[in-house]
Amino acid sequence: MKYPKIQTLWKRDENKKFTIIEGDFSKEEFASIHKWEVTEKIDGTNIRIFWNGETVNFGGRTDNAQIPNFLLDTLQKTFTADKFKQVFPDSDNVVLFGEGYGQKIQSVGKKYRKDNGLILFDVVVGNWWLERDAVNDIAENFGIKRVPVIGIMNKEEIIEFVKNKPKSTVSEEELTIEGVVVRSHPLMLFRDGSPIMFKLKVSDYEKLQLL
Numbered sequence: 001m002k003y004p005k006i007q008t009l010w011k012r013d014e015n016k017k018f019t020i021i022e023g024d025f026s027k028e029e030f031a032s033i034h035k036w037e038v039t040e041k042i043d044g045t046n047i048r049i050f051w052n053g054e055t056v057n058f059g060g061r062t063d064n065a066q067i068p069n070f071l072l073d074t075l076q077k078t079f080t081a082d083k084f085k086q087v088f089p090d091s092d093n094v095v096l097f098g099e100g101y102g103q104k105i106q107s108v109g110k111k112y113r114k115d116n117g118l119i120l121f122d123v124v125v126g127n128w129w130l131e132r133d134a135v136n137d138i139a140e141n142f143g144i145k146r147v148p149v150i151g152i153m154n155k156e157e158i159i160e161f162v163k164n165k166p167k168s169t170v171s172e173e174e175l176t177i178e179g180v181v182v183r184s185h186p187l188m189l190f191r192d193g194s195p196i197m198f199k200l201k202v203s204d205y206e207k208l209q210l211l
Contacts, residue, residue, distance in 0.1 A: 004194035044101030053092025
């Protein structure tokens, strides 16, 4: 199972270095939803962790993606089979989705943390996307962080928030957030069963200012 591709709120103009086209939604569903749960977007590498009731397997964003050895070592120490049996005693089809972040991961990684690890943002058990409270509990049980929820906002508030270039609440050093990932509140799904969500980056508006 791969994490669904997250669309940017707006369509992009391919003739202008893929800058956003404000006001032109990339998905028609976005126009109809008024409340969104906003989380900080972490600048790292996408990680999937699979549990089948007996063994733990690790993957990147795609099946061919390679996880750096130093990060894989951290993941293997954190997400053991014994720990999964404690956290999911009755489940044998679990996928954890998170972002590998920290030292040596992306150019800003060392500002997040001096070592590296995984910050959790979603959990799927069987075909069920778990609610935020459950994801929080799972992160706590594994002794890791979960992406912070900034709040519930409408689209106008989200846009203004990103334009203001807020500081990360995850990083150990001062760092402007990469952007936000938001999902409908309450949770709703696209027809393919994936959550309705979008992303918006600080750099999207920085590019617009340069035009």
